[in-house]
Amino acid sequence: MKKMATGNQAAALAVKESNVEVVAAYPITPQTEVVETIASLVETGKMNASYIRVESEHSALAACIGASASGARAFTATSSHGLLYMHEMIHWAAGARLPIVMANINRAIGPAWNIWADHSDSLSQRDTGWMQFYAATVQEVYDTILMSYRLAEKVCLPAMVCLDGFILSHAIQPLDVTPSGDFIPPISLPHALDTKNPMSYGNLTGPNDYFKFRRMIHDAMKRADKECREVEREFAERFGRKYGPVMEYRTDDADTIIVGMGTMAREAEVAVDLLRKEGLKVGSMRVRQFRPFPRLGLEGKKVVALDRDCSYGAGGILAQEIRFHHDVPVYNIIAGIGGQDVRYEVIAELVRKARPEGEFWLGVD
Amino acid sequence: MLDDIPQEEYLLKGNTACAGCGAMLALRYILKAAGQNTIIVNPACCSTVCQGTYPKTAYGVPVLNIAFAAAAAAADGIASARRNKGKNIIVFAGDGGTVDIGIQALSGAIERNANILYICYDNEAYSNTGMQKSGSTPYGAITTTTPTGRKDSKKDIDLIIMAHRPKYMASASAAYPKDLYEKVRKALTIEGTKFIHVLCPCPSGWRYSTEKTVELGRLAVRCGMWFLYEYEDGKVKLNAPTKAALKRPAPLADYVRPQGRFKGVNLERLQKEVDEEMDRIRALAGIENAKEASE
Ligand code: SF4
Numbered sequence: 001m002k003k004m005a006t007g008n009q010a011a012a013l014a015v016k017e018s019n020v021e022v023v024a025a026y027p028i029t030p031q032t033e034v035v036e037t038i039a040s041l042v043e044t045g046k047m048n049a050s051y052i053r054v055e056s057e058h059s060a061l062a063a064c065i066g067a068s069a070s071g072a073r074a075f076t077a078t079s080s081h082g083l084l085y086m087h088e089m090i091h092w093a094a095g096a097r098l099p100i101v102m103a104n105i106n107r108a109i110g111p112a113w114n115i116w117a118d119h120s121d122s123l124s125q126r127d128t129g130w131m132q133f134y135a136a137t138v139q140e141v142y143d144t145i146l147m148s149y150r151l152a153e154k155v156c157l158p159a160m161v162c163l164d165g166f167i168l169s170h171a172i173q174p175l176d177v178t179p180s181g182d183f184i185p186p187i188s189l190p191h192a193l194d195t196k197n198p199m200s201y202g203n204l205t206g207p208n209d210y211f212k213f214r215r216m217i218h219d220a221m222k223r224a225d226k227e228c229r230e231v232e233r234e235f236a237e238r239f240g241r242k243y244g245p246v247m248e249y250r251t252d253d254a255d256t257i258i259v260g261m262g263t264m265a266r267e268a269e270v271a272v273d274l275l276r277k278e279g280l281k282v283g284s285m286r287v288r289q290f291r292p293f294p295r296l297g298l299e300g301k302k303v304v305a306l307d308r309d310c311s312y313g314a315g316g317i318l319a320q321e322i323r324f325h326h327d328v329p330v331y332n333i334i335a336g337i338g339g340q341d342v343r344y345e346v347i348a349e350l351v352r353k354a355r356p357e358g359e360f361w362l363g364v365d
Numbered sequence: 366m367l368d369d370i371p372q373e374e375y376l377l378k379g380n381t382a383c384a385g386c387g388a389m390l391a392l393r394y395i396l397k398a399a400g401q402n403t404i405i406v407n408p409a410c411c412s413t414v415c416q417g418t419y420p421k422t423a424y425g426v427p428v429l430n431i432a433f434a435a436a437a438a439a440a441d442g443i444a445s446a447r448r449n450k451g452k453n454i455i456v457f458a459g460d461g462g463t464v465d466i467g468i469q470a471l472s473g474a475i476e477r478n479a480n481i482l483y484i485c486y487d488n489e490a491y492s493n494t495g496m497q498k499s500g501s502t503p504y505g506a507i508t509t510t511t512p513t514g515r516k517d518s519k520k521d522i523d524l525i526i527m528a529h530r531p532k533y534m535a536s537a538s539a540a541y542p543k544d545l546y547e548k549v550r551k552a553l554t555i556e557g558t559k560f561i562h563v564l565c566p567c568p569s570g571w572r573y574s575t576e577k578t579v580e581l582g583r584l585a586v587r588c589g590m591w592f593l594y595e596y597e598d599g600k601v602k603l604n605a606p607t608k609a610a611l612k613r614p615a616p617l618a619d620y621v622r623p624q625g626r627f628k629g630v631n632l633e634r635l636q637k638e639v640d641e642e643m644d645r646i647r648a649l650a651g652i653e654n655a656k657e658a659s660e
Contacts, residue, residue: 022445024438050445055473059438062431062470066406066442069429070449074442088432193427193443195402195452200422202413202430209419 005175007168010138011077011103011161012037014145016047017180018101021072024052024063026082029115030165031105034077057082061089061100068098069201071192073149075100079165080107083121087128090158094129094217096202097191099152099159101145106262106308107165108338116339117164119261119309123290123317129217131159131224132291136247136266138173143241144288149184150231155224156190157217164308166339167263176239183238225292245294247286250276254283257298258351259322260306261287264336268306270344275351282351287318298326304354306347308336315359331355335362370546371397380423382415385575387539387565387582388486389415392457394542395484396426398549403453404429404443408436408467410459411493412486433462437470441479453482453553460487460501464522475529478557482549485522485560486539488567496570503590504638505630508570514630518638523562527596532557534596538564540582544593544604564591572625581623587615589639592646601649611643 005013011034015023023042025035041047050067054060057078064074078086083104093100108118122132133148135141141163148159163169191201205213228245236242249269251257258268265286275282285296303326307316314320319332331354336342340363350360375396382389388411396403405428407413413430416422431439436456444454458467463485471483490508491497497510500520507514526534533555537545545563552559566582568575585591586606593604603611617636621627627635 021447022442024442024445050447052441052445053477054438054441055469055476058434059441059470059473062435062438063442063445065431065435066429066439066444067446068442069439070404070443070446072446072448089435092432092435193404193429195404195427198422198425198427200416200419200424200428200430203407203416203419203422203428204414205419 001177003175003177004172005138006033006170006172007135007138007141007163008033008105008170009037010142010175011145011163012041013177014142015075016041017177018146018149018184019073020049020075022050022052022064022067022074023076024054024060024074025076026054026057026060026078028057028079028082030107030169031077031079031082031103033169034103034105057085058089061086061093064100065089065093065096065098068100068189069096069193071187071189073187075102077103077105079105080109080121083125084109087125090125090128090130093158097156097217099149099156099189101148101152101159101161103145104160104162105165105169106162114338115165117167117263117308118337118339120337122160122162123309125160126291126317129157129221130291131157131221132162133159133288134162134261134290135168135288136263136286138168138171138175139241141168142175142177143235143239143243146180146184147231147235147243151224151228153187154227155220157220157224162262164263178239183235221292225294228289243288245287245289246296247288249284249286251283251285254281254301256280256282256302256304256351258282258284258304258306258347259287259296259318260284261290261318262308264306264308264342267342267344268347271347271351274344274348293321293325295325296322298322298328301328302354302356303328303330304351305330305332307332307334310334310337329357331357332359333362334359370394370543371400373397375401375425377423377425379417380415381417382411383569385568385578386415387567387578388412388488390542390578391486391539391545391563391565394546395455395457395549398546399453399455399553401426402451403455404449406431406436406440406443406454406456408458408462409433409493410462412457412459414493434466434470436462436467437474437479437481437483440481440483441474441477444480454480456481456483458483458485459493460485460489461491461499464500464520472529475526475531475558475560478532480556480558482552482559482561485562486565487562488565488570490567490570492567492570505635506626507628508626526560530599531560533559534561536562536592536594538582538586538591538593539566540579541586541593541606548595570626573623577623581620584615584620586610588617588620589614589643590617590620594646594650601651603646603650611647614643
């Protein structure tokens with residue numbers, strides 16, 4: 001069934017379609033519409049779940065952890081400071097190997113107060129053991145949440161589905177909400193709390209066992225890369241929509257590749273069309289799957305990395321990931337932080353001027 | 366007297382608690398009262414350590430250990446899943462995790478009337494980290510962060526909880542196991558949030574010799590440093606040992622003297638605090654109880 005929906009509504013509808021049993025959330029701009037939509041789905045009997053109106057984001061994720069640890073499918077949504085307030089429990093969820101899925105509506109962090117799109121919030125959670133996906137359309141938000149539950153429960157790791165605040169969270173686009181059917185089977189967590197088989201989770205562990213547990217998270221994350229391809233293949237078979245870790249656009253004969261994430265990377269595709277008209281061989285790659293980080297195949301290309309974030313003193317985080325995984329010089333454009341407007345003409349102009357290597361801050365340099 | 370308490374042990378032998386630990390004594394009876402159909406949620410505290418080291422555990426029921434500030438919320442998450450209907454979801458948290466860092470999650474859970482039993486085992490300090498002052502540390506007590514004795518007074522978590530109007534609330538003591546057992550049994554028959562505050566003497570932190578745990582636990586009640594009561598339907602009901610103590614309290618010095626933590630305490634000031642607390646609990650229990658207590 002097709003309808004018109006915002007990115008936030010698409011997230012809520014995907015949660016309903018995933019048969020989530022427990023939702024715990026605290027409101028924060030621009031995430032609020034997700035939890036409002038879920039609240040109304042639950043209260044009007046359209047969704048059979050418990051909705052816990054917690055008093056903080058720390059508790060939101062703690063409640064999801066409790067629910068998930070007992071074997072129930074759980075969901076939360078947050079943004080910016082809410083995500084940071086969860087940070088302790090973000091680590092806990094991954095360390096406890098719980099397949100929780102969360103939507104993070106990407107937003108800048110204070111000070112100064114700023115409610116607009118920015119990837120600093122989710123990227124600051126990069127090393128917590130959560131899988132991270134960045135969507136660029138309303139349909140993709142919906143589809144990625146469905147696929148995330150499948151994947152998270154296969155590898156016992158939590159997943160974060162990120163969408164740009166307002167640009168995508170509040171944008172209205174057509175959405176196909178075909179029922180998920182048996183694409184999402186009943187959840188079965190191998191280590192659920194069981195009164196008939198009592199075990200203790202998270203108690204004291206000596207250095208050797210602890211070390212092994214950490215390695216197991218790393219291995220599971222690497223396995224997730226393969227499993228994700230399998231889930232995407234099944235998803236495409238059933239729903240006809242194809243996704244990969246990287247969405248390539250006109251890259252076949254390109255000598256210059258723009259790499260980005262989220263809506264800014266979608267905008268870059270329009271910039272590619274413009275530059276192609278001028279005879280420049282430009283393509284783009286939109287990284288959907290940031291953790292585990294995929295190989296992009298950029299060798300021999302001129303790379304322009306578009307970052308809506310900065311690791312202060314080091315530069316754009318996506319640029320660093322590319323440099324780490326590929327032996328290529330990267331020209332790093334830092335743009336769009338705090339919701340800065342980045343139109344395709346601007347991206348095209350920056351690509352025209354791009355040097356092989358270096359860093360450029362839009363509107364500052 | 367303890368005849369109807371089940372023989373089954375859910376707190377197993379070989380746990381790593383200190384000898385004479387009041388908290389483990391309390392937990393033993395709490396688990397007997399709750400039985401097998403129970404999930405325990407533990408924030409960071411002694412009772413996490415007392416389970417022993419992976420891959421072993423000394424608890425005969427499933428336990429979710431969780432970050433310090435998160436216990437009440439995690440328990441609500443468990444209780445909110447359909448599959449856990451009918452199970453006893455019990456938080457077993459120390460005073461630091463309840464009175465200080467965990468108070469926000471606890472407050473939220475009671476406000477939502479989460480279907481959990483929250484038990485605060487109160488040893489009046491951060492004993493797991495080597496005995497620092499917590500919000501629950503009484504006036505005058507020496508801890509590693511109040512090396513000359515606490516100068517101000519403890520936080521009254523009971524009044525804070527009562528202001529939330531929970532379905533059931535009680536105070537108890539590890540030294541009165543039958544009373545504790547019965548309160549847990551009763552709490553578990555009630556739907557919604559229940560809170561039980563248990564005084565658990567701690568030989569390591571209070572600096573007394575291990576065999577005195579029960580004796581000191583009883584003395585705390587007898588001299589009015591701890592009250593035994595229940596709060597239900599907006600009313601406070603005092604239990605017999607406290608009624609007796611309000612009538613004829615034991616000398617405070619009997620309780621204070623055997624404990625190294627009270628070395629050098631200003632006994633007069635401590636007595637004044639105890640007297641004020643006794644007046645307060647009388648007022649809470651209502652005139653009738655006050656009359657009863659003074660009869
Ligand atoms: S420090 Fe105190 S509360 Fe902790 S295990 Fe030892 S006796 Fe028990």
